[in-house]
Amino acid sequence: MISDIDRFDETPKFLQIVKIITTKIDEEVWLPHEMIPTERAFCEELNVSRTTIRRAIEKLSDMFYLYRVQGKGTFVCPKELREFRKTSGMGFREHALKRGQVPSQKILSLEYVPLTAKVRTRLCLGETETRVHKFVRLFYLDAKLDSLNTSYLVLPEGETITVDELEETGSLYSLLRKKYHYIPYITCQESTAMKASEKVASYLELEVGYPVTYIEGVVWTLEHKVMEYVEIYRGDRTIPHQSMNVGGSL
Amino acid sequence: MISDIDRFDETPKFLQIVKIITTKIDEEVWLPHEMIPTERAFCEELNVSRTTIRRAIEKLSDMFYLYRVQGKGTFVCPKELREFRKTSGMGFREHALKRGQVPSQKILSLEYVPLTAKVRTRLCLGETETRVHKFVRLFYLDAKLDSLNTSYLVLPEGETITVDELEETGSLYSLLRKKYHYIPYITCQESTAMKASEKVASYLELEVGYPVTYIEGVVWTLEHKVMEYVEIYRGDRTIPHQSMNVGGSL
DNA sequence: GAGTGGTCTAGACCACACT
DNA sequence: GTGTGGTCTAGACCACTCG
Structure with a gap:
């Protein structure tokens, strides 16, 4: 009934269990709001300790695959929430591909520009740094204009990126990952609605005064280093901007 | 050196430990990128098992208070991430107060309205639920109109909230916390820029067609229970809308 | 009372980073 | 080698739900 754990696979058991359960849910073997086997049942079936099962289920709760109700059981989250989580984040390219659009x-x-006060603050840089790489790009979805993107990048000392490299890779994030092992992990952003200025309107081919979303974001790597500060203007014809906050005080 | 656990306090040990560590960090006893005591050290100091310590540290990693590096130790996150995180989320009142504004x-x-299909889906409710509480509110910052907020709340069976209660407490979230121990923890949201419709414009005292941010959000409690579905219209004169994404796939 | 998830213990062994 | 975090076990007791 439940696939077995591969004892020769090096990946941790709890991640194997995560995989088993997400597969069941993605393939709709287990449906939204349906109760999945109890923790004790998993223990017997998969021959692991309850702690290990619980760790997997914990992870799956964070991923909006499951939710637990004390005294009742563990249930499958509605599809919408899972989808939401999967498409969240700021990777423009992956975002688009997930939706079946062509970026x-x-x-x-x-x-390679001098640092302004604002950019220095956002990138958490000290006084010793004087310049950063600035990219200005237009993004398209299915060949239709989507957004205007200005990126400020912190590269390792002496390093640089060329237009050719970027065009070859297609995605800035892939390139940074390949060259410098930068893995974007966290993005902090602020967004607001505004009227398109003359400049923005001309780039996005909108009328002046048309509503656009202005987003400022800072991207951090897996190692908690600042990687990018970005300013984005998006027309309202584009898909909604999604995000997920993990907040709340204790 | 480290405060002790209160053995007569009913709150779980790992949450008490979370509290102890966040206090140390908030009070800057432990500074960004500084290494905190090892897990084994905590075990001895606090007289708890390593599993319990790890659980607390796990939680604190999710909260961007700490990050771990295998073989090295556990370190304090940069302040910027924590500050951002603390002001993220959809708590209007706390958000404003942090900025020194008067909400x-x-x-x-x-x-107490019948459920529409959309709201039922967003709130992850089954077919047995038929009604939810709907709040429509106008928010002000420093006495200036900020946003139009429509909340759909899932309260425990038979429970209800009155206008008087809310006006007395001043904040919906404080009230929910006090009455039902609802602690807002995760919000999923979609936002887009749009022109103000006639209705929205009249509420927000804007011209029709003025740019507004439309936000749809679902708020989950610390226990991963759905608490609220909310629709917000914000004028562009307001403070930016903040959010934080945690990405990375498994 | 039986069954569920929630908390916790006291160990064990492994992978990785330093020196 | 020593010390760190990462994974895992086999139990225990509690709080909650439901029949």
Whole structure:
């Protein structure tokens, strides 16, 4: 009934269990609001301790695959929430691909510019740093204009990125990952609605005064280092901007 | 050196430990990127098992208070991440207070309404539930109109909230916390820029067609229970809308 | 009372980073 | 080698739900 754990697989058991359960849910063997086997049942079936099962279920709760109710059981989350989580994040390219859209970009400029006070603050840089790489790009979805993106990048000392490299890779994040092992992990962002200025309107091919979403974001790597500060203008014709907050005080 | 656990306190040990550590960090006893005591050290100091310590540290990693590096130790997250995280989420009142602004609200309506398909889906409710509490409120910052907020609340069976209660407490979240121990923890949201409709414009005292941010959000409690579905319209004169994404796939 | 998830213990062994 | 976090076990008792 439940697939077995591969004892020769090096991946941790709890992650194997996560995989087993997500597969069952993604393939709709277990349906939303349906109760899944109890923790004790999993223990017997998979021959692992209850702690291990609980760890997997804990992870799956965070991932919005499952929710637990004390005294009752563990249940499958509604599909919408799972989908939501899977498409959250700021990776433009992956975001688009998940939705079955074709992303593309046009690089408008790439410069090595002096730091402004604002950018220095956002990138948490000290006084010793004086310049950063600035990218200006237009993003397209299914060949239709989507957004105007200005990125400020913190690269390792002496390193640089060329337009050719970026165009070859297609995605800035893939390139950074390949060259510097930068793995974008956390993004902090602020967004607000505004009227398109003359400049923004001309880039996005909108009328001046048309509503656009302005987003400022800072991207941190898995190692908690700042990687990018980005400013985005999006027309309202684009897909909604999704995000997920993990907050709340204790 | 480290405060002790209160053995007569009913709150779980791991949450008491979370509290102890967040206090140390908030009071800057432990500074960003500084290494905190090892798990084994905590075990001895607090007289708890390593599993319990790990659980607390796990939680604190999710909260961006700590990050762990295998073979090295556990470290304090940069302040920027924590600050951002602390002001993230959808608590209007706390958000405003943190910025030194004075929040206030005008309750337009409070009804116990039949569930629509959309709201049922968002709130992860089954077919047995038929009604929810619907709040419509106007939010002000420093006495200036900020946003139009429509909340759908899932309260425990038979429970209800009155306008008087809410006006007395001043904050919906404080009230929910006090009455039902609801602690908002995760919010999923979609936002988009749009032109103000006639209705929205009249509420927000804007011209029709003025840019507004439309936000749809679902709020989950610390226990991963759905608590609220909310629709917000914000004028562009307001403070930016903040959020934080945690990405990375498994 | 039986069954569920929630908390916790006291160990064990492993992978990784330092020196 | 020593010390760190990462994984895992086999139990225990509690709080809650439901028949």
